Structures are given as structure tokens and as C-alpha cells.
Amino acid sequence: MAALASGLGLVYVNKPNRIYREQAPxxxxxxxxxxxxxxxxxxxxxxxxxxxxxxxxxxxxxxLVTYREESSVPKRSxxxxxxxxxxxxxxxxxxxxxxxxxxxxxxxxAQKYRVFGRDPDATxxxxxxxxxxxxxxxxxPVRLELGGASLLGHIPRAEAxxxxxxxxxxxxxxxxxxxxxxFRYA
Numbered sequence: 001m002a003a004l005a006s007g008l009g010l011v012y013v014n015k016p017n018r019i020y021r022e023q024a025p026x027x028x029x030x031x032x033x034x035x036x037x038x039x040x041x042x043x044x045x046x047x048x049x050x051x052x053x054x055x056x057x058x059x060x061x062x063x064l065v066t067y068r069e070e071s072s073v074p075k076r077s078x079x080x081x082x083x084x085x086x087x088x089x090x091x092x093x094x095x096x097x098x099x100x101x102x103x104x105x106x107x108x109x110a111q112k113y114r115v116f117g118r119d120p121d122a123t124x125x126x127x128x129x130x131x132x133x134x135x136x137x138x139x140x141p142v143r144l145e146l147g148g149a150s151l152l153g154h155i156p157r158a159e160a161x162x163x164x165x166x167x168x169x170x171x172x173x174x175x176x177x178x179x180x181x182x183f184r185y186a
Contacts, residue, residue, distance in 0.1 A: 010049060012046075029147075035062070057081050075157040076156065077154060079152070079154070085182050089117065122185075126177055146177075
């Protein structure tokens, strides 16, 4: 993982330490995002951090005991971007078999993704037609969580060769968030 981090221009520290706490672009927002609310500092492994595409970013593996959304794969590979806005919590994730069976909307986006958000206006503002159509082209089964000043994308624990795709997918989502949403929540 250290070689991967170096290739991406990031610093690798494995676990959070004093140097990380001094140099990282921001703290991991444990209270802001649903996945991170189930984790603790000690669950982080293979931590890398730095700047990617002009945004502070951190990549890490989470070694959870259980993950309630996908209990068969509690170990997650995560990419966390830090933003200049404070968004309400919004999650976009591939359907499970059960959630797909319960989905009543037959449009293709609703058949591929399950969207949760407390603020329906924020959901409409962030997930505009352009972003929805881009998400339809994404093959990676990434779960995206936007909340507070962070965007988290995560998949079941990935090997080193899947990390660049995960990073690019989460960054792709980030740069496609409409300007109107950034202005609204800045």
C-alpha cells in the first residue's frame, strides 16, 4: 500500500499517528457519515492522505466487526474527500436484493441505486440529471456518503489494483456535484 500511496502522490502511515494528525488535510469525521459512525480510530488500516485534484483526501481500510448495510463484508476500503461546504447527509448505494424487491420506482436510476437523504431538496439539488446519468455508467459497486464537509466512497475491502478506480470514481462524483449545490451549502 505504501507504493500505491506514493504512486498517487499521497503519504502512507498505515495507522493514524502524531505525524498524520499534524499533516492531514482534516480529521476523519467520525460523527458525520453513516459508515464512520460505526467505526473508531483503531479500526483504520493502510491510511494514506494528501491532496488529489485540489482537494484534501484520505484513503484507508476499515476493519469493522460488522457493517449493518452489508453484513457479509464488514471490511471496507474507503476514500474520503474534504469539502468547503457543509452538506446534509445523503447516501447513494447499489441496491441489495431486498431493497431492489421493495423499490416501486421503475426508472433505471432507481433500479440501480438506493438514495437516502433527510432533506429532499438537497437530494434533488445534488443528484441532478447530469450526475444521475454519470452514475449509471459507473460499474464499481461503490457506496457514496455525502455529509458535513466530507464525501466518502467505499467498497468491500479492495486489493491495491482497485484503489485507483475507487479514488477516480469518488473524485468523479465530487467534481460532478452541481455548482448550485456547492453555493447552497457553502
